[in-house]
Amino acid sequence: MLLSIDRVLQLLAEGKSLGKIAELSDVNVSEIQSVIEEARKIILEYDKQRAKSKIIVKKKSSITENKNQAEVSDNIFEGLEVLSTIPTESVLTMYIDGASKGNPGPAGIGIVIYDGDDRLVGKVSAYIGKKTNNQAEYTALLRAIQLALYFKTRTLKIRSDSELIVRQLSGEYQVSNPNIKKLYERVSELKKQIPNIKIEHVMRNFNEKADFLAKKAADKKDKIR
Secondary structure (H helix, E strand, C coil): CCCCHHHHHHHHHCCCCHHHHHHHHCCCHHHHHHHHHHHHHHHHHHHHHHHHCCEEECCCCCEECCCCCCEECCCCCCCEEECCCCCCCCEEEEEEEEEECCCCEEEEEEEEEECCCCCEEEEEEEEEEEECHHHHHHHHHHHHHHHHHHCCCCEEEEEECCHHHHHHHCCCCCCCCHHHHHHHHHHHHHHCCCCEEEEEECCHHHCHHHHHHHHHHHCCHHHHC
16 A cells, blocks of 8 residues: 555544554554654644735624624724634634723724634734723723624633733622723623633733734824824
């Protein structure tokens, strides 16, 4: 039997052991392992090449689920860069942050999106107008959940360095600011639509990418005018 990557992968998919594949191919197990390693390198190189091709999504979107679900809109694709295929109906992890220059002042949001294999698949850097830091943080959280709903995410982990937001959503802290309360209620409504969602606090040094994207967006004010 000819020893080829396609044939080895086919036999692996059929549940054959390395020993059985070696026996069928009349080669040593080490040669089968070499073929598998070569296939792994090809797949990694292909994935790397795809990641280099960035797709910037600029179109507006208004997505309405069934009548028992809330509408997902508000330009959710603004500032989104897709770096690789973002899977649907799967697991996503999103790091979020918001920044305001003036509190209130020119504000931006940053989101970094990873798939279930911890691969960077997308990011968001979007200017959101004049907001406070807390409004920007909540807006980033809202956008993350809206994107997760668009991709029909089954399990979502959101990580934020805002202890205030995490504690408010867990019920430990009350929400008194009327502007924040509207965002809080919107977030609370939408997150019910995701089967498994966890919003957790991380230290700022673990959230540097989202922080950079949020500050970068806040600095775009003069370019947007």
